[in-house]
Structure formats: structure tokens, C-alpha cells
Amino acid sequence: MISQNQNVIQSDSLLSSPSSKAIDADSYFKKNTPPSNLNEITAKSAEFIATNTKLGRPVVLVTSGGTTVPLENNTVRFVDNFSAGTRGAISAEFFLKSGYSVIFLHRKHSLQPFNRKYATPELGFLDFLFISQEGTVKIKPQYEESLIHDIALFNDIISQNRLYMPTFITLSDYLFSLREITNLLNPLGPNAFFYLAAAVSDFFIPADKMVEHKIQSSEGELSLTMNQVPKFLKPLVNSWAPNSFVVSFKLETDPNLLEAKARLSLEKYGHQAVVANILHTRKNVVWIIKRDSMDKAEEIRLSDEEIKNHVEIEQYIIKKLIKIHNSFIQNSKSSS
Amino acid sequence: MISQNQNVIQSDSLLSSPSSKAIDADSYFKKNTPPSNLNEITAKSAEFIATNTKLGRPVVLVTSGGTTVPLENNTVRFVDNFSAGTRGAISAEFFLKSGYSVIFLHRKHSLQPFNRKYATPELGFLDFLFISQEGTVKIKPQYEESLIHDIALFNDIISQNRLYMPTFITLSDYLFSLREITNLLNPLGPNAFFYLAAAVSDFFIPADKMVEHKIQSSEGELSLTMNQVPKFLKPLVNSWAPNSFVVSFKLETDPNLLEAKARLSLEKYGHQAVVANILHTRKNVVWIIKRDSMDKAEEIRLSDEEIKNHVEIEQYIIKKLIKIHNSFIQNSKSSS
Numbered sequence: 001m002i003s004q005n006q007n008v009i010q011s012d013s014l015l016s017s018p019s020s021k022a023i024d025a026d027s028y029f030k031k032n033t034p035p036s037n038l039n040e041i042t043a044k045s046a047e048f049i050a051t052n053t054k055l056g057r058p059v060v061l062v063t064s065g066g067t068t069v070p071l072e073n074n075t076v077r078f079v080d081n082f083s084a085g086t087r088g089a090i091s092a093e094f095f096l097k098s099g100y101s102v103i104f105l106h107r108k109h110s111l112q113p114f115n116r117k118y119a120t121p122e123l124g125f126l127d128f129l130f131i132s133q134e135g136t137v138k139i140k141p142q143y144e145e146s147l148i149h150d151i152a153l154f155n156d157i158i159s160q161n162r163l164y165m166p167t168f169i170t171l172s173d174y175l176f177s178l179r180e181i182t183n184l185l186n187p188l189g190p191n192a193f194f195y196l197a198a199a200v201s202d203f204f205i206p207a208d209k210m211v212e213h214k215i216q217s218s219e220g221e222l223s224l225t226m227n228q229v230p231k232f233l234k235p236l237v238n239s240w241a242p243n244s245f246v247v248s249f250k251l252e253t254d255p256n257l258l259e260a261k262a263r264l265s266l267e268k269y270g271h272q273a274v275v276a277n278i279l280h281t282r283k284n285v286v287w288i289i290k291r292d293s294m295d296k297a298e299e300i301r302l303s304d305e306e307i308k309n310h311v312e313i314e315q316y317i318i319k320k321l322i323k324i325h326n327s328f329i330q331n332s333k334s335s336s
Numbered sequence: 337m338i339s340q341n342q343n344v345i346q347s348d349s350l351l352s353s354p355s356s357k358a359i360d361a362d363s364y365f366k367k368n369t370p371p372s373n374l375n376e377i378t379a380k381s382a383e384f385i386a387t388n389t390k391l392g393r394p395v396v397l398v399t400s401g402g403t404t405v406p407l408e409n410n411t412v413r414f415v416d417n418f419s420a421g422t423r424g425a426i427s428a429e430f431f432l433k434s435g436y437s438v439i440f441l442h443r444k445h446s447l448q449p450f451n452r453k454y455a456t457p458e459l460g461f462l463d464f465l466f467i468s469q470e471g472t473v474k475i476k477p478q479y480e481e482s483l484i485h486d487i488a489l490f491n492d493i494i495s496q497n498r499l500y501m502p503t504f505i506t507l508s509d510y511l512f513s514l515r516e517i518t519n520l521l522n523p524l525g526p527n528a529f530f531y532l533a534a535a536v537s538d539f540f541i542p543a544d545k546m547v548e549h550k551i552q553s554s555e556g557e558l559s560l561t562m563n564q565v566p567k568f569l570k571p572l573v574n575s576w577a578p579n580s581f582v583v584s585f586k587l588e589t590d591p592n593l594l595e596a597k598a599r600l601s602l603e604k605y606g607h608q609a610v611v612a613n614i615l616h617t618r619k620n621v622v623w624i625i626k627r628d629s630m631d632k633a634e635e636i637r638l639s640d641e642e643i644k645n646h647v648e649i650e651q652y653i654i655k656k657l658i659k660i661h662n663s664f665i666q667n668s669k670s671s672s
Contacts, residue, residue, distance in 0.1 A: 125461055222562040
């Protein structure tokens with residue numbers, strides 16, 4: 001039932017030229033409405049970046065969670081991308097522990113750093129608590145040690161203004177916010193780190209083609225034609241923040257495609273590294289593919305022992321990437 | 337770009353007859369795979385219903401959250417329905433407070449009764465806690481009173497085995513579980529209460545038409561044709577649990593359609609009541625439309641004062657529906 005037909009070009013197509021398949025980024029922004037809180041996100045990001053840069057702290061933008069593509073203007077239905085935001089939330093923690101300050105641009109209601117440990121389908125907030133004999137609320141003893149550690153760390157980070165967590169829901173919210181934050185990070189040059197872990201939609205329905213009200217099922221089958229989303233990595237790397245350190249993610253389900261697609265992405269956009277992973281093994285193995293070493297993907301794989309002990313692979317990913325980022329900064333200095 | 341074309345019938349269509357638009361429920365179950373934990377859900381539901389019925393407690397099935405429709409077998413993308421599960425989670429609380437035992441069949445990661453108050457985008461778990469001077473974890477004083485109340489209530493309910501919370505993600509998970517639980521509630525006759533608040537997909541892609549791997553955006557536009565989901569309310573009301581008390585929900589964005597669609601649903605399926613609401617005002621006003629009073633929808637509307645004080649409209653909905661349920665039980669007795 002799914003067909004991906006290159007030949008079906010709508011007569012009122014938004015395609016920017018007959019030969020290209022997707023509109024360009026500028027046209028996308030012209031045709032879509034920014035989120036209502038964009039000014040707030042921009043102002044707070046600017047302040048956050050200024051404060052942290054003044055104190056000599058490196059700043060990373062971590063994007064996390066899936067973007068939605070509404071099917072109606074009054075949205076009841078939408079196309080979503082699989083992501084609970086686990087990778088992004090854990091990664092943000094390891095950046096923070098490594099001394100980075102973090103703008104955590106994430107899907108509303110997706111997992112947040114630190115808090116993500118305490119809201120699982122199996123254990124809710126109230127499961128951690130009990131009422132003591134004195135009638136006060138207490139933490140169950142088995143959770144106390146880990147919680148004391150996390151609260152201390154979390155409160156330190158918040159009081160030092162090292163974590164800012166703006167949200168998005170739709171693809172369009174995400175792209176407008178990404179562009180603004182990127183423009184603000186651009187002056188940091190090679191020190192700016194982009195860790196683009198969000199699961200961004202590849203297809204969308206242009207706002208001017210969307211129906212106003214909930215689609216009625218009584219009218220039969222539903223046929224949808226969705227346009228390709230412009231590849232925003234291209235302007236990000238080439239014009240919004242051309243001297244920054246940019247890491248993108250590539251998630252596939254077919255292992256045969258993964259490495260080739262990651263390398264193609266580096267060639268097309270010219271950024272520094274891709275973290276490549278397969279849906280069903282993403283928690284235990286990833287490959288880091290760098291632009292300047294096209295010959296070999298670097299594998300990071302948890303051992304059976306580590307998997308048993310719930311070691312989080314993100315700590316190795318972040319450690320490796322920070323090392324690459326530091327070399328990148330050194331190289332940028334020596335070449336300038 | 338969205339077209340809903342009644343004329344596009346696929347040559348290899350799954351339509352059960354040339355004149356109908358959707359396959360029937362039986363065909364749906366034959367063509368889809370049950371969730372891997374269906375046996376567990378069935379066994380636990382059976383035990384839950386037996387225990388609670390033996391103790392003379394009424395049992396309600398509350399469904400909550402949106403179902404997903406995967407676009408790929410190895411799912412990266414899916415169509416989702418707008419729902420955080422707020423209505424269902426709050427409603428379950430009021431059922432529990434009114435003496436009902438609750439099977440809360442909900443979308444994984446959607447809001448849960450009681451816990452939902454303590455996991456919002458604004459306030460995460462760690463925001464409620466601090467480390468005291470003695471080095472132990474404590475609840476911030478402003479939250480203690482409400483928490484003591486909720487923990488006591490929650491622990492009571494759990495220890496009395498009055499709440500069972502199975503989950504679903506996909507449309508197919510939901511429908512298989514719904515059918516099993518309905519079969520188990522059927523012997524309760526008019527005492528069985530179905531409160532079907534889940535936002536269930538109207539369209540799906542049949543499993544045998546789905547692509548195996550992540551759809552590649554490099555191949556151009558994406559065209560999707562989705563089939564209508566069978567109307568499961570029909571077999572539920574007419575054959576799975578024909579003597580039960582069934583309440584469905586109708587959410588629209590266009591106020592002009594709402595009442596007519598709710599009444600049409602009662603006529604078509606023959607259940608007892610519809611809770612009708614409009615997307616943008618659903619927290620402040622709903623209409624209850626009963627089958628046996630086709631002349632007038634009953635409006636439940638919060639006052640400005642109540643809205644200011646964060647009164648939850650679900651308490652009025654549940655109170656009203658329990659009253660209707662009790663009359664229904666009386667009528668069923670006197671007519672049998």
C-alpha cells in the first residue's frame with residue numbers, strides 16, 4: 001500500500017526546481033509559521049550562551065526526541081518518529097558531567113536528563129515514596145542513595161545555569177528553534193558543538209495543503225501524499241554555523257544500508273561525524289564515522305558484562321566525541 | 337495534498353464486499369498478529385475481575401491514550417492520535433474514589449492515575465525533592481500535604497488490588513487486548529462498565545501491505561493509502577458484551593459536526609451514552625448524550641471560578657455516568 005513514486009509530481013508542486021525533489025530550507029521557513037514561543041526560546045538561549053561562554057564553559061546543543069507532522073490544522077492526527085528521547089537525555093547527562101553546558105532542545109513530554117530515571121512505565125513517582133510513622137513523606141530506602149547523588153548533581157547544574165531545556169512538538173517548531181539557536185552558537189566557531197540526536201521527520205504536508213478539521217473516516221480510505229523535508233543539515237553546516245563542530249545521527253533498520261548512508265551524509269553535508277546505529281541494537285552498539293577518516297568506522301560495543309550491569313553506551317559515545325571535538329578545536333586554531 | 341477519495345479502491349483490496357468501505361472485525365483479527373503479552377494481560381485481567389467481583393466491587397474498563405499505526409514493520413515512523421491520556425487518567429481516579437475497581441488499558445508512557453500529577457514538562461521528579469541538613473532526601477514542604485493524601489490513597493488502592501494497568505502501543509495491540517478484556521467482562525452483564533476514552537485510529541495499513549524497513553526519503557515523495565479501521569464498537573456492543581454498559585467518546589474540532597456524529601454513533605452501535613467534546617474546549621465543557629433521551633444533550637460546563645481553581649471536569653462526568661449506570665442496572669433487573 002505504501003508507494004514511493006518519484007514520478008508523481010503534483011501540478012501545484014512546491015518543488016523549487018523541476019529536477020530537485022525537495023523545497024529548499026528558505027522556502028520552508030517562508031511557508032510555515034514559527035512557534036508562538038520562538039522569541040522566548042531565542043532570548044533565553046542567547047542569555048544562556050552568553051553567561052556560559054563568559055565563564056569559559058563549552059556549550060553543546062543536544063536535540064532529542066521525535067518531531068511530529070500534523071495531518072490537520074486543528075490537529076487530531078499526526079505522523080510521528082519513533083523516539084522516547086532516551087539517547088538524547090542520557091547523552092545530555094554525560095555532557096554535563098564532562099563540564100559542558102547543555103541546551104537540551106527536546107520533544108515535549110519526552111525523557112529529560114536525570115528525571116528520566118524516575119518516570120518509567122514500571123515505576124511511577126508514587127512508587128518511590130512512603131509515609132513514615134511520623135506521618136511525613138519519605139523515599140523508600142532502596143532508592144535513597146542514588147537519589148541523593150542525582151539531586152545534588154541536578155541542583156548544582158540548575159543553580160549554575162548549565163542546563164536550558166526548550167521544547168518542541170512539531171517538525172516546524174523544531175526547525176525554527178534549531179535555526180535560531182544555531183545562529184546564536186555560530187559566533188563560538190569551533191567551540192560550538194551540535195549533537196543532533198532528534199528523530200526528525202523526512203516527510204511533511206505543507207501548511208497550505210493541510211485540511212482545517214479532523215479528517216472524517218466516514219468518507220472512505222485515506223490517501224496522503226507527503227513532500228520531502230528539506231535537508232537542513234546542509235544550510236546548518238554550510239551557512240548558519242560553518243565553523244562549528246557538528247555530529248548527526250543515522251538510524252536504520254536495514255544493516256546493509258547503514259554505513260553507506262552515514263558516509264553519504266558526511267559527503268553531502270560536510271560535517272564532522274555521524275553516529276550510526278541500527279534500531280534493534282542501538283542500546284548496545286554504535287559506529288562513529290568521521291569525515292576525516294573515510295576508511296574506517298569506529299565501533300563502540302558494550303560487553304555482555306556491561307549490558308548485564310546496565311552500563312549506558314552514551315558515556316563512551318560522549319567521551320569519544322569530546323576527544324574528537326578537542327582535536328577539531330586545536331586544528332581550527334592551528335589552521336587559522 | 338490530503339485527498340479522501342472514495343473512488344480509489346485498490347485492485348487487491350481487503351474490502352470485505354464491494355459496497356462496504358472497511359473490513360469487518362473478524363477479518364482484522366485474522367490478518368494481524370496479537371501482542372506478545374496478550375496471554376499475560378488476559379490472565380491478569382481474569383484474576384483481577386474475579387477477585388473484585390467476589391468482593392462485590394463494580395469493575396470498569398477505562399481505555400486511555402492514543403493508538404499508533406506503524407508505517408513500517410521495523411517501525412521508525414507511525415501515525416498517532418493526539419492524546420496525552422489526561423482524560424482517561426483523571427477519570428480512573430474518580431472511578432476509584434467512587435468505589436469502582438479499574439482496569440486501566442492505556443498507551444505506554446501516557447499519563448497514569450495519581451502519578452500524572454507529578455510528571456509534567458514544567459516539574460520533574462527531582463523538582464519535588466531536596467536534601468535535608470541531615471543528608472536525607474525530603475519532599476519540598478509545599479508539596480507534602482497533597483502528596484501524603486495521594487500516597488495514602490494510591491497505596492490503599494494498590495494493596496486492595498483495585499487497579500490493574502495493562503499497556504498498548506499500536507492499534508493492533510489495543511484491539512486484541514480490548515476484545516479479550518471485553519470477553520472477560522461479559523459475564524458481569526449490566527454491571528460491567530466500559531469507559532472507552534482511548535483515541536483510536538480510524539485508518540491503518542494492513543500488515544501484509546507494510547514495507548519491511550525504514551522508508552527511504554531519497555526516493556522522493558511519500559504516498560500512503562490507508563484503509564479504514566473496522567468499527568469495533570459494533571461487535572463489542574452487539575456480540576462481545578451485549579448486556580454491558582458502554583460509554584464511548586467523540587472528539588471533533590468542528591462544533592457543527594459534534595452532536596450529529598455522537599447521535600449517529602448511538603444509532604449505529606446501540607450503546608448507552610457518548611461523551612462528546614471539542615478539541616480546544618475539552619477540559620471545560622462536554623456533553624453527555626444518552627441513547628434513551630435522544631431529544632437533549634446534557635451539558636457539563638465548568639464555571640469561570642472552577643476553571644480558575646483547577647477543578648477537573650472528569651469528577652462531574654464520572655458522577656453523572658455512575659448515576660446513569662445505576663439506573664441501567666436497575667432497568668436491566670426489572671426487565672429480566
